[in-house]
Amino acid sequence: MSRSATPAVAEPQSGSVKAVPTRRRAAFVVGLLFCFMLINYADKVVIGLAGVDLIHELGLSKEQFGLVQSSFYWLLAVGSVLGGLLMGRVRARWLLAGAGLLWAVSLAPMTGSVGFGLLIACRVLLGFAEGPATAMATAVTHSWYAPEKRALPTSIVVAGAGFGPLIASPALTWVMLRFDWHAPFTVLCVAGIAWVLTWVFSGGEGPMGAARATASEAGTILPEQVPLRALLGTRTVIGLLVLFFTSYWSIAVKVTWLPLYLREGLGYTAGQSGTLVALPYAAAALFQVLVGFASAALSRRGASSRVARCLFAAALAGVGGLSTVGFALLDRGIAQLLLLVVGASLTSAGYGIAFAAISDVVPARQRGAIMGVVVALYSLGGIIAPLVLGGLVESAASAAAGYSHGFLVIGVLVVVGAAVSALLTDPERDAARLAAAH
Template identity: 75%
Template sequence: MSRTLTDGTAVPGAARDDGAATKRKAALVVALLFCFMVVNFADKVVIGLAGVDLIRELDLTKEQFGLVQSSFYWLLALGAVLGGMLIGRIKARYLLAATAALWVVSLAPMVGSVSFGLLIACRVLLGFAEGPATAMATAVTHSWYAPDKRAIPTSIVVAGAGVGPLLAAPALTWVMQRYDWHAAFTVLLVVGIAWVIAWLFAGGEGPVGTGRAQRAAGPALPDSLPYRAVLGTGTVVGLLVLFFTTYWSVAVKVTWLPLYLREGLGYGAGETGTLVALPYAAAAVFQVLVGVASAMLSRRGATSRTARTLFASALAAVGGLSTVAFSLLDGGTVQILLIVVGASLTSAGYGIAFAAVSDVVPARQRGGAMGVIVAVYSLGGIIAPLVLGGLVDSAATPGEGYAQGFLLIGVLVIVGAAVCAALADPERDARKLSAMSGAGPEPSPEPSRQSDD
């Protein structure tokens, strides 16, 4: 909207200035949300990095440590659904700040000595608080960009999931070697407080979109639809299967990969800190490159099915094949390369997959729908660490148990990719939902929200 003087005369260039200011604010919000995801995944990976020392200090079995890792996901689904439903009802500036503040509270006891029970309680609280993080970050990102412009910023934000452990692995390993594992949690606590302050000053939610952007994107979606209709589309079901199966790989990468490198493959603590960072570095790079490639495909006329869902499925399938391959090989450079590819490509399509979700979900319901999606796929995070821990404990050697676990995960990811490729078709489902609502052929504008500014 252009500015006017008191006599009603339009100010020259005001509309252009408003548009430039919105773009700058959108870029700032994306940067803050990227940092939000960085902190989110650094919090996740620290327990794995501290695993060997923590197991020794608390005298835990591998099965108990698997329970600790699994406990992070016990209330994650509940947090994801509740947090997703609050998006749009509470201003994003305050909602995300409160969410990150809960992370800080859950980390505080870890600065000192903890019992096994308190350790479990802290992980449960952190999981509950981090449950809606991806849904919140994605929904807020989409509120600043038109549907056909979302692939790149969404991929940048989701890339924070790779950068967080990438920075945390070597940095926190150094801190733990110089001091102890408790010091690593102190660092994360301070970083979390700093992010909350920055977000309160500079964060917020933007306009959802424009009528022009919606027309460019395809059939108009109504303001709201029954959740059973939205969540029952082939696109959402297919993406749910893809997220659920690939999240086995994500969860194990966060929880067990450091121990696998040390106990299964025999690397030292310093080498492990460096090697753990490689899959996250690759994941962060792939996330951004995939977003750029998807946007280029869209500009050249590719459908959302091709540029988003089939693309994401293909990436996951390659990651699954790499996971199967490294589980069958002995240690060495080739195996490390396959570990990096398998652990990074399985989740490289998350940014474009979430963009595809927004193609078939009405704007006002995106937070809730994404919360449900995160809740469902987080179940993989509960199951995977327990399954791998049980296999390691029951195998003749730790290396054999790890190999069996990663082989299972690789096959599961390949199956999930195939199911998603067969079911997901955003254009088809958007047309069905539009017809169900009785919307006419001319798309209506997406509802706009008041900015948090």
């Protein structure tokens, strides 16, 4: 059967005419989810922006600050799995609102004086609440679009992760310099509450999330339900998990340590660091949207999901890893800054299309659960990476040498992960096998 002759999603069982979403409604929800991811990553990066002043006020060592950064990820996996499982049981309107409200609650104590223990507790709660954010946002996005149209809106939503720090880094740095390091947390707390109120009255899941049978990008009709073990055991899901896990090392370090690296490792001022740290996020946001357009164009030209999504994402991560190795070996200068931006942005540029590839092998009703598990597993890299880098910086002869060694290790890891992912992933093959077996 040809691609054009195969329906992308099974017809809704009742009220099919009313169930079809308007483009305007779908686009509005994508905009809200973009803001959801934007706030999510602004919440992540703010601790790094306030890091120098926070360390000074609380008298923390670099290893202790590494522990603070790592604590964000301690329950992130638990929150991700729980949120993914609840996606099929709780309406998206209330589930995402609850997550956003927890974000605000975790930030509230940071608006005043805190001790080391409370600081850790706030970061653990924030990590738990933000754990399922990416999985929930992408699953809801996919509920509004047919398979062949998911790459671009998913990339736009994921691009919010780049725009969050891009906007937050200079803006929150200005707020911090104008007032104190507590003020940025107040701003983010208020922004989180405002988003929750908007989402409750205007957000929600699309009708395609309730389809009983879905088609992959290749046109293979997926069964209504497949055992989770079978889904997680497909080579495509495993390959994408490897890609996510290894590249997330780079993302976690960028969020947590990059502001300090720019100030302590490379000698930039606080104001310069606040501006420069935004560059990788600007590039990441731009690349994510462009990658979404490019992937959609490849699909329209007949490219398989393996090529348009999986191999494309792996290639981007591989180039990003090589760039990370390059800037770790160079001294401060324009060339190093350019490679830093490319390395920190390309490793995450393919996330949107990679998540779209997961939906090519996962039935609609199980996307939230599978994506939650995938996010939970790859987020473990976020626990390890900040601790490893913090230990290397603490034990090195100089901060610059410690940072360079740490980024070199991360760059090599990303390249290896990209190569493994490229060898394993093939959504068309795995979708056909699942359909035949069930």
